[in-house]
Amino acid sequence: MKKRVVILFLCMTMVLSMGACGTDSDKKASTQQGTQETASEVFDGPHSAQMKLDLSKLVTKLADYKGIDVTISGNYDVTDDQVEQNLMSLLPYYGITGVEVKDRDTVQKDDYVKVDYTGYLDGDAFDGGSATDTMIDVANNCDATQKTNYIDGFSDGLVGAKVGDEVSSDVTFPENYQSSDLAGKKTTFKFKIKGIYKPVTMDTLTDDMVADAFTEQKITTKKDLVAYVRQVLEKQAANSKSQASISAVEDDLLDKCKVTIPDEYLDARLQEYQHEFEADNCNDTQTLEQYAKNNNTTVDDMKKQWKELMIKQIKIEFIFGRIAEKENITISDDDFKSFVDYLVSSGNSQMADENAVYKYYGGGNKEDGKKTLRQLYVVNQAISYVVEKANITVKPDTQTTESSEN
Known part of the structure; x- marks a missing residue:
């Protein structure tokens, strides 16, 4: 029954x-x-x-x-490919976005980069234009965790920068941007490069990463997460x-x-x-x-x-x-x-x-x-x-x- x-x-x-x-x-x-x-x-x-x-x-x-x-x-x-695709899309929401690169210190176009950034309009920082410890998907010009897109050109200045560098990018907001204060305006974003990462794959995902991220679910290994x-x-x-x-x-x-x-x-x-x-x-x-x-x-x-x-x-x-x-x-x-x-x-x-x-x-x-x-x-x-x-x-x-x- x-x-x-x-x-x-x-x-x-x-x-x-x-x-x-x-x-x-x-x-x-x-x-x-x-x-x-x-x-x-x-x-x-x-x-x-x-x-x-x-x-x-x-x-x-x-x-x-x-x-x-x-x-x-x-x-x-349910296929193995579906399980892998869903697992990989789940990881960013539990804080697993990338594996830190330690054998080089220069950003490449297909990297994830952890940065602090601040946006300036006419030399003054504007509200909502700053963030810390943000992971940027350089190749796709988007947030590596939420996959939300940035303004065109936002991440252009990151390629070729080194960890510890401070770099900037000039971007112009779209004319139809939701904030009238920024719509159509040319702004400058300054970045502090804090680390270089590669997207996590099934091969680079480790048991330790899983155990740290899925503590509340009591999932401790990659095998358990797949299951x-x-x-x-x-x-x-x-x-x-x-x-x-x-x-x-x-x-x-x-x-x-x-x-x-x-x-x-x-x-x-x-x-x-x-x-x-x-x-x-x-x-x-x-x-x-x-x-x-x-x-x-x-x-x-x-x-x-x-x-x-x-x-x-x-x-x-x-x-x-x-x-x-x-x-x-x-x-x-x-x-x-x-x-x-x-x-x-x-x-x-x-x-x-x-x-x-x-x-x-x-x-x-x-x-x-x-x-x-x-x-x-x-x-x-x-x-x-x-x-x-x-x-x-x-x-x-x-x-x-x-x-x-x-």
Whole structure:
């Protein structure tokens, strides 16, 4: 049962996203008082959770759902090259940017150089124009750690300099530069050369470097770091494959089954969705109309899109809810509590505890929210059941493979 619960946690987002609240892309985290007050208001329209549904009549055609054949596209096998690429891109964020060069003291064009620098405008140092112990990728004129680009010509004066030298470069900021004080202005940057480095490679990465950088992760060797990165990538690939399989199974049954949605139920769900959407995105200073205008759309267009998504979502819930009935799929109190605890730990300030979770999904009504979540959880158990029995063919995504090779 534990395995099933883990699978459900991965796919619950797809059903919950249109269950009673906005999708992740719709939501905006906010600490504004107006938003918090709006979010706590109780939805006063008809509650869908209180409506009795006979799925045996609403799902007028339930297609065969055991052992269905579906095909998904994607590349879900993690290669050694992917592990190495991700590992190398990870190192700079943990302070591993280069290996110090000690057999020469002159900067070459493909070096990393550690410098202190200060920018001057008309002879005076300007705000934001200085840094210490910065590692510069000379060849690419960018920060070796963040890979952010510098102004053209910024690092030109470094090639040929020696460790301990002080050199300068004259650069002109672009006319459209974000700071009007610097836009189009000619400036001078003075550098103090503090060390020469070569980019780290898998061959030059050492156990000591790994142990120093990844202390908190308790990773002490290069071999362990490779295993850690591979594990992360494999989990991501498995999650992607799981989501693709869920979508394929849902689409297959949506195409083959027939569902009737009562008008009053659809209206209630749409009203509940709009209530939660406004709670998440609107406040005393921004109405729904203003939100729409700010996002280059209209309320009518938003409602049209919501209705299309909601119809699809409800059909999924009805189909898999009916499957749950036929297969006697139920939910234990322990599993449900684990899921609610998972939502509490999600970081959403409006779901800080168990009661808040229920109110969030019940439009302020705790019992409605609890009933809604239990229904959606059972739906997801049914989805997991069908996915596990499906014959899933994986078709390699050649476009993704070609782009990754390039």
